[in-house]
Amino acid sequence: MRSALLTCAIAGLTAVHAIPTIKAKGSKFFTSEGNQFFVKGIAYQLVPDDPLLDAKQCKLDADLMKEIGTNSIRVYHVDPEGDHDECMKTFEDAGIYLWLDLDTFDTQIEQNSPHWNETQLQAFQKVMDGFHQYDNLAGFFVGNEVITKENGTLSAPFVKAAARDLKSYRDSKGYRKIPVGYSAADIAINRPMLQNFLACGSNSSESIDFFALNTYSWCGDSSYSTSGYNKRVEEAKDYPVPIFISETGCNTVPPRDFADQAAVFGKQMSEVYSGAMVYEWIQEANNYGIISYGPKVDPESPNAPPDGFPRSGKPTPVDPDFANLSKQWKTLNPTGIKESDYKPTATAPACPSYTSAAELQWLVNGNDLPTVGATYQASASATQSSATPTGGSNNGEGQPSATPKQGLSPGSPVREVQGMGLGLFGVLLGFFWWM
Template sequence: MLFLILILIIFIQSVSCQITIAGNKFFESDNQFFIKGIAYQKSRQEGEVYDTSKEPHYIDPLANPFTCLRDLEYLKELGVNVVRVYQISPTANHDVCMEAFGEAGIYVLADLSEPYMSIRRDYPHWDTELFGRYKDVVDAMHKYDNMMGFFAGNEVTNSPSNMDASPYVRAAIRDTKKYIADKGYRNIPVGYASNDDASIRGELANYFTCGDEGRADFFAINVYEWCGYSTYTTSGYRDLTLAFKGYPVPVFFSEFGCNIISPRPFTEIDTIYGSTMTKVWSGGIVYEYFEEVNHYGVVQAKPDGQVSKLPDFDTLKQKYNSVTPVGITIDEAGDTEYVECTNEFVLPPTPDEDKCECLWKKLSCVIRGDFDEESVLKDLCFKVDCAELTGNYSDCSPKVRVSYALSKYANGRKDVCEERGELREAEEEHGEEEEEEVPHKDEQQQEEENEENEVPKKGKEKFPKENPSSRSGSYATSLNNFYWLALFI
């Protein structure tokens, strides 16, 4: 009987530990926690056949007990204590995988977005559809004690030309953190994964932790500077460590593992978990577990459902199991000082579902089937005024935004509406005035206006070329463009 009680106590302890943040460090119970992680995400293969009525277009690796339990043995052999999962299906059941991983002492960092629903750098938006996705993932994953944190974005801003996308990520962090608090969930950290571009790295790092509204709980960087047998200095790790010394929140490598030299020797692991870098960094996540077309994997998935080890597996195993980083206790974690933002900035508003639902009920022509938001709006917004789509209705879903423009253009004309959509009777609320009709501009009138303003059609395009990784999103307002210009000059 005593033996069974001891086993039960060990089991409860193994799955009930939670990672917390104190100062700028992660802690597991009272001891500092260092991430020894790996990216754990399988991609669908070109031409892969699957049931689209039951499965999403992406693979959730924590929703398949057969594969996750198979991989768990390899992950334990590698010495991994964290997996990063890029795509979570909110409607799937994750109990088996999450509980098994928790029992093995493996925590999960999950991205809130998915390939076709994310904040786009060239066409950013924070709207009801995307916020709904984020909330659904939080609802599905918050109950697991080994849920370590969420990424609100991954390399959304990756150059000086798209800095104006970052306020949308910060708005996502703000609203996700508030949603977690309002629901009474455990305080699960929400942060951001940045690319490693020296020209914007410092500005982004400061931007995501200055002030209070929408401040990130952690900041991570995808780093591929150390290749082969590099060194602390020549790899750029020294400059990174000096730049983030005293940073107010935990920082870690959300991806690392350059593969220019293959098999990879992973010599950077000795340095990442050595005494110099552990004063600043909380470890990192090797890219990646599964072999894909870019050849970063440590295992190869086989047609029979099994996996085979690749040359990188044993090297990573040897390196991860040979390092034991030494940190501090939670009592030794001091308070960190947050910096004030050097410029006032305006974040996009919290998406308002009630407002957008009200608008939806008033629309007389709704878009039909699948659509390319960018191309549809680029056409319609040369013919009718779409100013509200960058203002009051910018936080509505892509379907509502497109249907709004289509309703204004069709103006009740069935033949015009049915070219792209379906005519319906708008559901006007009692006591409210009907939406003001906007006269349709004929082609001659539009051409005359263009000539008068001397603005070529190309120069008026507000909707950049669509990023194939996501459909959801819109363009940044001129206010945010002005802010970023002022901030980074």
């Protein structure tokens, strides 16, 4: 009897401290307790390699994140060989979930000459193997802003093939149904087609489990309509999988008031969008941080970080941005719908057809996906059709289409300029990563 009571007591303690897991159902996320889940997150990549190895730093940051209502972080790169137990437990105790990019430092899917091979697949699998066991692992990204150009859509089938193969691997290993999705750059000329392509087709095992968008179109004294957020909702109102903003926080008109959060978590968007992630936690050269670890130092001084911005220590709020975000989030707590009451009705969208029109360009026809080991071979017609279109690049709403970050950006360290060659891009990538 005593043994049985002890077993029940231990089970009860486990249930109290365990965090509910996240799953995708229809166009929404739900916790294992049956509550709809809205992402209220922050991009978190303190160092170029892996921010989830320093348990002391994770604790300092998680405590401050919890104060402002953060429930998610996004990490762009990890070392799958590292020990992440303490950091993951720290964030779990704070009620914070991880959304993790699967690509490592040299395995990302490329926009130029795209390919999906066994080396990439095994590297992605290794990250999944290292993190699937954490209950606060909310989802995996198979790519971040792979397509950054108007004519970059020939790489889209490789992104979708990666999602297909990682979902298949997840299921073959008996892992829980951790959602697998993609984070897209806000490129107006191909955004709606990419969004639909990744979810189209009759075979759900080949489609993404969620779609996310990096968008910086709400700047300064903007609005739901001026920013184009109303159009993003219209484009996604019948989308069959969850959609959320994976980077936001335009800083071209300082200080940032994060007024877009009221739209995202309010009645205007919460029926369609499942939250947003603010870019970013740490202050660095791009000036997007909401905390700092101390004043910038001379990069030439002894033991200084390469860019002069400290990357560990006590997190100190950057004001007024930190306070403004905190003020927004404290008043924004959508409850959504209970899973037991939710009956999804949306079906997969039609796969977009090839078009090279100036206003909308999609260079993929149908839903044929490459197998592992495939490499894109451009035919004469395909090469001709993928030439960069003339004219400027914007999202049709008076805002730049590519993410307007500069300096160190963990997801895409350099925003690729229209027409830039791969060689120059590689040089700049290395330069900006360490500046």
